[in-house]
Amino acid sequence: MIKNIVPDPYAKNKNKQVGFNDVPNTDAKYSAEEGFGFCGHVLIALSYFMLFVGLPFTLCCCMKVVQEYQRAVIFRLGRILTGGAKGPGLFFILPCIDNLVTVDLRTITFDVPPQEILTKDSVTVTVDAVVYFRIFDPVASVINVENAQYSTRLLAATTLRNILGTKTLQEVLQDRESLAHHMQGVMVERVEVKDVRLPVQLQRAMATEAEATREARAKVVAAQGEQNASVALKEAADTINKSPIALQLRYLQTLTHIAGEKNSTIVFPIPIEFLKLIGQQKIAKHSTQS
Numbered sequence: 001m002i003k004n005i006v007p008d009p010y011a012k013n014k015n016k017q018v019g020f021n022d023v024p025n026t027d028a029k030y031s032a033e034e035g036f037g038f039c040g041h042v043l044i045a046l047s048y049f050m051l052f053v054g055l056p057f058t059l060c061c062c063m064k065v066v067q068e069y070q071r072a073v074i075f076r077l078g079r080i081l082t083g084g085a086k087g088p089g090l091f092f093i094l095p096c097i098d099n100l101v102t103v104d105l106r107t108i109t110f111d112v113p114p115q116e117i118l119t120k121d122s123v124t125v126t127v128d129a130v131v132y133f134r135i136f137d138p139v140a141s142v143i144n145v146e147n148a149q150y151s152t153r154l155l156a157a158t159t160l161r162n163i164l165g166t167k168t169l170q171e172v173l174q175d176r177e178s179l180a181h182h183m184q185g186v187m188v189e190r191v192e193v194k195d196v197r198l199p200v201q202l203q204r205a206m207a208t209e210a211e212a213t214r215e216a217r218a219k220v221v222a223a224q225g226e227q228n229a230s231v232a233l234k235e236a237a238d239t240i241n242k243s244p245i246a247l248q249l250r251y252l253q254t255l256t257h258i259a260g261e262k263n264s265t266i267v268f269p270i271p272i273e274f275l276k277l278i279g280q281q282k283i284a285k286h287s288t289q290s
Contacts, residue, residue: 072091
């Protein structure tokens with residue numbers, strides 16, 4: 001939501017930032033038809049007289065229709081009539097002295113132009129947003145602001161810069177929904193951060209950093225896999241070493257696997273026991289010759 005600075009006499013503190021929710025009931029303040037004075041009452045009487053003289057032609061100028069989604073703020077000689085905002089329905093106004101201002105209560109949507117923002121960690125980004133707001137106090141929107149919609153547009157852009165300027169780049173990219181909740185004020189229903197555009201050099205740097213992080217994680221995973229495999233192989237070797245028969249079965253299984261691949265050349269490994277036997281015979285022969 002977008003906050004709004006409300007001038008005196010509504011704000012207790014001139015530097016305090018408040019929303020329209022904090023504004024006192026304007027209907028009670030401006031609803032009394034007081035202060036017209038003698039000249040004012042004379043003008044009102046003349047207006048009624050002209051109305052009756054010109055009947056039925058003057059009815060076209062005196063009857064106004066206010067739609068269901070609108071409210072009418074009627075000024076008579078510059079003062080708001082009793083009851084504040086009126087509508088919907090058919091209303092009667094006096095010619096020349098009454099002025100009717102209609103206020104649309106429907107939700108209004110507008111895009112915040114792209115804003116170049118310096119984040120908390122000194123990164124320049126371009127951010128745009130969309131704002132959904134509606135007017136819930138027609139009298140306040142007419143008498144307190146010259147152009148409520150235009151003022152809200154400017155205030156939305158300023159507030160967007162102020163809020164995002166207190167966040168880091170990572171917070172801007174990851175916490176868009178929570179950032180929208182910091183926009184408060186003229187009954188702004190929702191603020192959506194549409195896009196965050198980074199400079200090309202920064203995009204390349206972030207991509208390089210992300211790739212390096214992925215490679216580092218892959219190396220760590222590969223090292224952990226090799227470590228686990230080494231532990232498993234050591235345990236298997238210890239188990240096989242305790243049983244010579246298991247070693248022979250493993251040898252036969254390896255030969256079967258090699259033969260199943262339909263290789264034209266098959267190399268048969270020499271059993272370790274046979275090598276030990278040959279070694280022992282050579283040692284014995286050498287001892288005999290000595």
